[in-house]
Amino acid sequence: xxxxxxxxxxxxxxxxTAPICVMLRxxxxxxxxxxxxxxxxxxxxxxxxxxxxxTGAISYLLGDWAAPWGIExxxxxxxxxxxxxxxxxGSVMMVFAPKSVTxxxxxxxxxxxYTMYLLTFAGLLGMAxxxxxxxxxxxxxxxxxxxxxxxxxxxxxxALTAAYRYLVLGTLGATFYIIGVGMMYQMTGTLxxxxxxxxxxxxxxxxxxxxxxxxxTVGIGLKMGLFPLHLWLPNAYTYAPSVVTAFLAAxxxxxxxxxxxxIYYTFFGAGIFEGLPxxxxxxxxxxxxxxxxxAVAIFQDNAKRLLAYSSVAQLGYIVIGISLVTAxxxxxxxxxxxxxxxIKGSLFLVLACVFYRIGSTKVDDMAGLGKSMxxxxxxxxxxxxxxxxxxxxxxFISKWFLINAALEKGWWIVAVVVVAATLMAVIxxxxxxxxxxxxxxxxxxxxxxxxxxxxxxxxxxLAGANIYFGTNTNLSVGxxxxxxxxxxxxxx
Amino acid sequence: MAFPGLINYWxxxxxxxxxxxxxxSQGNLIKKIVxxxxxxxxxxxxxxSMSKVFGGAAPILDDSIETYSNPLPHVLILTAIVxxxxxxxxxxxxxxxxxDAYGTIEEDEIQRLEAEESEP
Numbered sequence: 001x002x003x004x005x006x007x008x009x010x011x012x013x014x015x016x017t018a019p020i021c022v023m024l025r026x027x028x029x030x031x032x033x034x035x036x037x038x039x040x041x042x043x044x045x046x047x048x049x050x051x052x053x054x055t056g057a058i059s060y061l062l063g064d065w066a067a068p069w070g071i072e073x074x075x076x077x078x079x080x081x082x083x084x085x086x087x088x089x090g091s092v093m094m095v096f097a098p099k100s101v102t103x104x105x106x107x108x109x110x111x112x113x114y115t116m117y118l119l120t121f122a123g124l125l126g127m128a129x130x131x132x133x134x135x136x137x138x139x140x141x142x143x144x145x146x147x148x149x150x151x152x153x154x155x156x157x158x159a160l161t162a163a164y165r166y167l168v169l170g171t172l173g174a175t176f177y178i179i180g181v182g183m184m185y186q187m188t189g190t191l192x193x194x195x196x197x198x199x200x201x202x203x204x205x206x207x208x209x210x211x212x213x214x215x216x217t218v219g220i221g222l223k224m225g226l227f228p229l230h231l232w233l234p235n236a237y238t239y240a241p242s243v244v245t246a247f248l249a250a251x252x253x254x255x256x257x258x259x260x261x262x263i264y265y266t267f268f269g270a271g272i273f274e275g276l277p278x279x280x281x282x283x284x285x286x287x288x289x290x291x292x293x294x295a296v297a298i299f300q301d302n303a304k305r306l307l308a309y310s311s312v313a314q315l316g317y318i319v320i321g322i323s324l325v326t327a328x329x330x331x332x333x334x335x336x337x338x339x340x341x342x343i344k345g346s347l348f349l350v351l352a353c354v355f356y357r358i359g360s361t362k363v364d365d366m367a368g369l370g371k372s373m374x375x376x377x378x379x380x381x382x383x384x385x386x387x388x389x390x391x392x393x394x395x396f397i398s399k400w401f402l403i404n405a406a407l408e409k410g411w412w413i414v415a416v417v418v419v420a421a422t423l424m425a426v427i428x429x430x431x432x433x434x435x436x437x438x439x440x441x442x443x444x445x446x447x448x449x450x451x452x453x454x455x456x457x458x459x460x461x462l463a464g465a466n467i468y469f470g471t472n473t474n475l476s477v478g479x480x481x482x483x484x485x486x487x488x489x490x491x492x
Numbered sequence: 493m494a495f496p497g498l499i500n501y502w503x504x505x506x507x508x509x510x511x512x513x514x515x516x517s518q519g520n521l522i523k524k525i526v527x528x529x530x531x532x533x534x535x536x537x538x539x540x541s542m543s544k545v546f547g548g549a550a551p552i553l554d555d556s557i558e559t560y561s562n563p564l565p566h567v568l569i570l571t572a573i574v575x576x577x578x579x580x581x582x583x584x585x586x587x588x589x590x591x592d593a594y595g596t597i598e599e600d601e602i603q604r605l606e607a608e609e610s611e612p
Contacts, residue, residue, distance in 0.1 A: 134571075137572075137575075138571060138575070145575075145582055148582055148586070149582070152586060158609075160586060160590045161590060161594075164583070164586045167579065167582065168515060168524055168583075172515065172531070179535055182538055182539050182542065185542075185565070
């Protein structure tokens with residue numbers, strides 16, 4: 001049956017389509033193919049999640065080589081959920097992309113954009129699907145290398161330096177990761193994640209493994225933009241093409257968080273938090289990120305950069321959730337992964353619409369757009385509410401669980417931090433709203449109209465999802481809870 | 493173990509820190525990539541060192557061989573070398589484009605140009 005090959009198909013399909021896009025050498029045709037493939041992956045992801053929820057984790061042996069010798073793909077609730085997030089965002093973005101891409105990328109390079117997009121997409125899915133620590137590194141590099149290219153496609157020349165800086169830091173991060181994997185291999189003789197989980201506890205107290213934890217944390221921290229390793233992120237998000245920013249903000253950092261969860265809870269088990277002060281460190285960094293980066297966001301005058309800092313702050317929440325080392329905490333983190341992908345996906349798509357019309361995302365240039373682009377800006381308000389965490393939106397749900405998890409442990413200070421950071425989110429979000437709705441369009445500025453329906457519909461699908469999953473929480477909360485229970489229950 | 497026993501790992505650490513230091517301290521974009529390469533090579537040496545079995549032969553299928561070195565890390569490092577080549581190529585390509593756009597590959601000059609750009 002073909003169904004048993006779904007775990008590998010979801011990764012292979014975009015991976016083999018990417019070179020076909022190069023051969024097409026035509027922007028429109030490449031877009032059509034890429035769209036079909038991303039939606040097919042989305043359908044596969046839904047099928048996978050259903051299957052996993054019914055029958056538990058699926059194991060797929062590549063080339064039928066038995067694990068732990070061969071490479072195993074292992075889809076459990078958490079990876080199926082992450083695959084669903086990536087494919088959902090990726091396929092909606094594809095519908096949105098053509099107009100925005102044509103406006104921002106020279107015509108003869110458009111087909112290369114779709115090639116790189118598919119490679120990033122495949123890399124991220126591979127990272128979520130694989131059950132092999134070294135295979136994860138390979139997919140990490142596939143997604144990273146193609147991401148550098150995507151960022152360098154930005155219009156301004158600063159996109160090039162942003163991509164270069166990300167390349168240097170990203171390569172350092174990935175290399176740190178393989179050093180950590182090498183040390184684990186040295187101590188256990190295996191690379192299979194399930195096998196590592198069995199063998200690591202016996203050697204968990206050795207210096208080698210403690211050093212490995214350090215390397216893995218720093219390496220993945222660099223990829224996910226964990227404060228203070230986020231230095232590449234604001235420039236990369238600001239100067240990348242708008243669609244790329246939206247896609248990366250919604251997926252790339254999320255998959256890195258998934259890898260961090262895997263490392264802590266699957267490789268080492270929650271026991272690792274007893275031997276090392278990892279959780280205290282993560283808690284401190286998370287709090288500084290949530291407060292500090294929200295404060296920095298307030299002073300930005302470019303809306304894209306403002307949201308980039310806000311992303312680092314939101315990652316702070318996720319890291320706080322991980323550092324609590326409870327099922328509720330992990331669940332809040334996983335839930336916020338999903339919700340933040342929806343929020344930032346829609347916010348950055350709004351900025352893509354704005355850039356499409358006025359060619360800038362400076363807050364001052366956006367003055368008065370509320371009248372001329374009412375539907376786009378309404379989506380911005382909606383997603384912004386979700387970012388702040390107004391009830392009935394997704395942002396509220398994840399913050400609610402995060403605060404609950406903190407109070408469960410009696411750490412009310414953490415709850416205060418979350419609320420304080422939320423208040424700062426109100427300030428920086430208001431800054432944009434004030435310009436958009438309460439300032440007149442400056443004299444002599446471009447007269448703009450609403451963006452075409454092809455951009456508006458995907459934007460509203462994402463923004464609407466913020467409300468849908470804020471009121472109907474069965475899918476997101478249910479899956480996140482199961483995933484967190486399995487993570488903390490050990491392997492599963 | 494005596495001095496020669498761990499010399500590989502000493503070399504790994506020295507190479508790693510040298511590469512890392514070059515990445516941080518050099519302002520020239522090409523030299524940064526050189527540093528990145530040295531850093532990556534240290535990891536290759538690390539993997540290959542740990543796969544060595546003393547007294548072991550090369551991992552070939554032959555009846556006369558009983559102990560042999562672990563071949564898996566060699567394969568892993570082949571993959572990592574390919575990744576390193578791709579990274580270097582992409583980094584170099586970016587440097588070429590940066591030179592076209594800025595007319596320099598010195599980081600401090602690029603930062604000066606960017607600072608001028610943002611204060612019109």
